[in-house]
Each structure stands twice: as structure tokens, then as C-alpha cells.
Amino acid sequence: MNNPYTSEVAERGSRRRRQPGPLGLLTAVWLMVFLPASAAGSWVERRHIGPFRLYAEFPLQKTGRLMADLRRLPDDLWQALRLPPPDGVIDVYLFEARNSYQRYLAANLPDAPRQRRALFVRSGDSSRVFAYRSRHLNTDVRHECTHALLHAALPMVPLWLDEGLATYFEVAPGDRFRGHRARRGAIWDMRLGRMEGLGDLEKVSSVASFTAGDYRASWAWVHFMIHGPPEARDTLIAYLADIRARQPPGSLHVRLRHEIRDLVRRFEKHHLRQ
Numbered sequence: 001m002n003n004p005y006t007s008e009v010a011e012r013g014s015r016r017r018r019q020p021g022p023l024g025l026l027t028a029v030w031l032m033v034f035l036p037a038s039a040a041g042s043w044v045e046r047r048h049i050g051p052f053r054l055y056a057e058f059p060l061q062k063t064g065r066l067m068a069d070l071r072r073l074p075d076d077l078w079q080a081l082r083l084p085p086p087d088g089v090i091d092v093y094l095f096e097a098r099n100s101y102q103r104y105l106a107a108n109l110p111d112a113p114r115q116r117r118a119l120f121v122r123s124g125d126s127s128r129v130f131a132y133r134s135r136h137l138n139t140d141v142r143h144e145c146t147h148a149l150l151h152a153a154l155p156m157v158p159l160w161l162d163e164g165l166a167t168y169f170e171v172a173p174g175d176r177f178r179g180h181r182a183r184r185g186a187i188w189d190m191r192l193g194r195m196e197g198l199g200d201l202e203k204v205s206s207v208a209s210f211t212a213g214d215y216r217a218s219w220a221w222v223h224f225m226i227h228g229p230p231e232a233r234d235t236l237i238a239y240l241a242d243i244r245a246r247q248p249p250g251s252l253h254v255r256l257r258h259e260i261r262d263l264v265r266r267f268e269k270h271h272l273r274q
């Protein structure tokens with residue numbers, strides 16, 4: 001676990017409990033408990049940016065480019081995946097330090113895994129993201145806000161795809177093609193023949209058994225579908241559209257194999273050639 005990427009994804013791995021969704025896939029939902037307004041932190045700034053309603057214990061200008069990235073994130077998902085922005089609001093709570101974050105969660109979400117750096121919590125129409133200031137703040141917020149946008153647009157999201165997409169969008173927009181720290185590890189996994197196959201990733205049903213290698217492999221498949229052959233992206237978009245329409249989508253792996261000859265060879269070539 002020397003890889004910093006490994007420890008990071010492990011830290012925020014089990015942010016929720018999973019149960020079979022209505023179409024036999026996985027939902028990624030934390031049961032919401034009552035969050036009283038009177039328990040709000042000492043917010044020094046509140047701001048509305050697109051669908052995100054932010055509450056921060058520190059001036060938001062200290063987050064650098066995060067506000068600009070959040071503003072464009074719904075459009076980035078539309079451009080890449082044809083998923084529309086949410087109708088409702090996503091509340092984002094940003095804490096000054098780990099202590100105040102943990103205190104707030106203990107008081108308001110006692111079942112939440114407080115050792116995680118960030119959380120996405122959804123119940124019914126309510127979506128909330130929690131994070132605290134650290135050198136990973138911007139990455140954590142983009143990651144969890146991607147989960148929030150995905151779950152606002154879709155009735156459920158398969159675990160591997162949920163994490164693969166959140167990992168893909170967690171970096172600043174200019175780094176998504178070549179600048180993700182998962183890339184180096186994924187290429188080594190490929191060279192050493194130890195990367196998890198997509199069929200196996202689809203079978204992982206519990207976030208507790210989702211490994212750092214699974215995160216890298218999920219990221220690599222998402223990157224391939226978004227930046228690889230046009231038919232791969234078309235397949236992903238059609239798959240998400242079926243989920244959105246509540247049509248049983250089946251296996252994305254099967255669909256990709258059907259659409260793309262020599263799928264694994266093309267996938268590996270896509271990454272090893274860059």
C-alpha cells in the first residue's frame with residue numbers, strides 16, 4: 001500500500017452500504033438520517049454554484065480552482081456521458097479540519113464511516129457531500145460530487161462504473177486525459193498481466209472487497225470508453241441511457257465485446273500507446 005493512490009482510494013472506499021438495485025445491479029446509497037439545520041457547522045461562507053449548494057467553514061477562495069471545476073462538472077458529465085444535470089440541489093459541506101468534520105458526522109450521521117476523508121450521502125431526493133480541508137480536498141470533492149451527479153441522473157449505478165467514473169472525474173479537467181495518478185499504476189498492472197478483467201470487475205458486489213487495483217482497472221476502462229474508439233463511448237452512453245430509462249442494461253462487458261473486435265487488445269493498446 002505504498003502507492004499514494006492506493007491509500008487514498010482505500011480511505012474513501014466504503015462510504016456507503018450497497019444492496020441489490022431494482023434491476024439487479026447495485027445501488028450506492030447511504031440511508032439518510034435526520035440532519036437538523038440547527039446542527040449546522042459554523043459556516044463562514046455559503047455559495048450556490050450550478051446544482052451545488054456549498055457550506056464552508058473557511059473562505060472558498062482558499063480552494064483555488066475547485067469552484068470553477070464544480071461549475072463545469074455537470075456539463076462535463078453531459079459532454080462525456082450524455083447525462084443531464086440534476087433538477088434538485090446537491091448540498092456540499094466543507095469543514096476546516098478533520099476534527100470538525102468528524103464531530104459533525106458523529107452528531108448528525110452516527111453510522112457514517114468517519115475515518116473517510118469524504119462522503120456522499122443520498123436518501124430519496126436528498127444528496128449531500130461532506131469533506132474537510134486537506135491537500136486532497138479538491139480531488140475528494142470532485143470525486144464525491146461526481147457520485148452525486150451520477151446518482152441524481154440514474155436510478156442505480158454498477159459499483160465498478162460508479163467508482164471508475166468518479167475516479168476519472170476527480171482530477172482537474174485538464175488532467176483527465178493524461179494526468180491522472182491512476183494511469184501509471186494501471187499501465188504497470190497491464191504490463192504485468194495483473195489487471196482485473198472487466199467481466200470480473202462487474203462481479204464485485206461489495207465495496208468492502210473493491211481493491212485499489214479494482215479502482216485502477218475501473219478508471220482504465222472508463223478512460224478507454226471516453227477517449228478510445230468512438231463505438232466504445234457510444235456503447236457506454238447507450239448503456240447509461242438504458243439504466244436511466246429503467247431498462248435492464250445487462251452487462252457492459254458483453255455489450256463492448258459485441259461492438260468491438262479484439263476488445264482487450266484494443267483496450268491495452270489504448271493505454272500502452274499513450
Ligand SMILES: [Zn+2]
Nearest residue numbers: 143147163166
Ligand atoms: Zn467513490
